[in-house]
Structure formats: structure tokens, C-alpha cells
Amino acid sequence: MRQAMLEDEFRDFQYSVSMTTRKPRPGEVNGRDYYFVSKAEFEDNIKNDQMLEYARYVDNYYGTPLKYVNQTLDEGRDVLLEIEVNGARQVREKCPDGVFIFLTPPDLGELRQRIEKRGTDDEATIDKRMDKAAAEIKMMAHYDYAVVNDQVDLAVQRIEKIIESEHLRVDRVLDRYEKMIGAVK
């Protein structure tokens, strides 16, 4: 849903397709949902520095192959990665000019009240859930922007503004202007 809405707004960016060694589920299409590869192929990609980021969960690898990201960037389009914090850290190292947006849970106090009102969880479970949310928020410090994920359409608008605004940053456009000056002088 979020993905569909964003793609509707931005025609000049593309979601990255992840690579995985897990088996495709019914209906999943290679190259659209994932690039489905063998363990040996994935490990070759790692060895040859062809993964922008990756992680291993249980027995499978998941990650972002560099090739398609670079292809899209070379076409002058933005690439969006929807990834976990450890993946983001790897991308930050390889792409220091990337833009890192952290999706935050809505207000924690409100979240607690909502769960308490529902009355299905005991206090210990709620505490654990709050601890998890708090730990997540602490990761925010490693990101550039924080977007509250309260309502999907609002979150989409905020991300849209960030992307468009980042395109106006001087350190991203100065080269172009300097060339323009050179061309008319």
C-alpha cells in the first residue's frame, strides 16, 4: 500500500528489488518481488562486493544488489530502499550522499494508552513492547530525517517533500551551476 502510493506520486524514482536465497512463494515473480538466486550466487555477489547491503536471517540471505541500484541512478532517477537499520548502516558507509529517512512509531505515550485500553496484554508485555519501540527510536540518531508513520498518506507526503527538497541541496546542484557559468563565460 505504502509502496503503491509513493510510486503514484513520484514517477521518477524506483523501488529497489531485493535479492534473496529463499524460495519464491506462489505468485511471486522473479525480478519484481525479489531476485531469487542460489546461495552460491548470493555468496559470489558478497565476495565480489556486489551487494549494497545484506543480512542473513535463519538460513537465508536477503540484500540489495548494487547493479540495479547503479543502473537506476545512472538513468538520473532516485532509488528507494525500504530496509532495516543494519542494512541502512551498510548503505550509509557505501553511499554517504544517500538520504536516510527513519519511520517512527507514533507517540509512545499514546501507543501505551491504546494497548492498555484494549486490555489484551498484561503490563509486562506492554513494558516489553515499549522497550522495543524506545530502542527503535534510539536508532533514529543515525538517520537524516524522522517521519512519523501515523497515517500512510501523511507519511507519503512527508517523504515526498524530503526527496524533492534534498534535490535542491546546494551540495547536489553546485557542480551543475558551475558548469553553467563556464558555458556562458
Place this chain on the structure above:
Amino acid sequence: MRQAMLEDEFRDFQYSVSMTTRKPRPGEVNGRDYYFVSKAEFEDNIKNDQMLEYARYVDNYYGTPLKYVNQTLDEGRDVLLEIEVNGARQVREKCPDGVFIFLTPPDLGELRQRIEKRGTDDEATIDKRMDKAAAEIKMMAHYDYAVVNDQVDLAVQRIEKIIESEHLRVDRVLDRYEKMIGAVK
């Protein structure tokens, strides 16, 4: 015009009113168009570090008094200063967390063609005008964002996006989130 349009879009920011020692012109209102003060009063403000930025043109001072800027910021609203590059440099020193947006002339090559087509200026005059535009663009490196001032309504939209997006920067909101975590734990 630009000012009116921006104020229409953003209800939670305020244009700063400058202070000057020049005499009010017919129709100008003290506190709306400028704060009209004596030379002695302006120099007192300078001496007491009460000017965010200032400059002297011919026989008059022009500048931004700190007092009203701080008042507006304390109310939780943004302050917009529309100032020259030297003023901006002074503000950057005093407010490193300010956001600096450079309004650029449209494409220089196009500008040159337009002037040449008009045929009212000789080549030397056009060269001089191009040099001036090029020199201005070089100042861009000291700013955070560059907004092309081609059409007022588009420029307004770009500035709007920058302001809203800057409010989502982690270094501006992290404190608030950390307090929130503290409050529920």
C-alpha cells in the same frame, strides 16, 4: 508578491521586520515596513550585540534586530529573513542551525539569449551582466539550498517543501523523541 504568497501558504512563520535609520517614505508604517530608529539607537543596538545582521548603505544602516526574531522563535514559529549575502553570512555565524536558501537566477545561457534577442544592450553590457550573475551564483556554495527563481509560484512551492522537510530533520527532533521515551519508561 512573493512575500504575500508565502504568508498565504505558511501560517506558522513570520517575516522578520528590518530596522533602519533611513526616514520613512509616505505610507510606510513603523513596525510593519521597518522599525525606524535614529542613528544613535541603531548604533546602540550594534554595540549591545542586539543585531542579528546589519549593513551600512551610503549614510544609512539596515539590519535585523535580534529581539523580534527571538520572540517569534520562542513562540515556536519560523522566522524568514530575506537578506543579502553579507547579511546571510552574519546570520550563519550566529545561528548555525538556520536554513539558508539561495535564490538563483534562471539558466544563464537562456538569460543571455533572452537579452541578446531583445537587442537593447551591446555585447559589453551583456558580458558585464553575465559576470554579475556568475559572481552571484558562486555565493551559492555558502548556502544549504538553491531555489531557481524562474516563476514565483514554483519558487514558493520549493521553499515551502524545504521548510517543511527541515522540520523533519533528526537533529531538530531527536530531543523531543528522547523526552518522549523518558516519559513512558
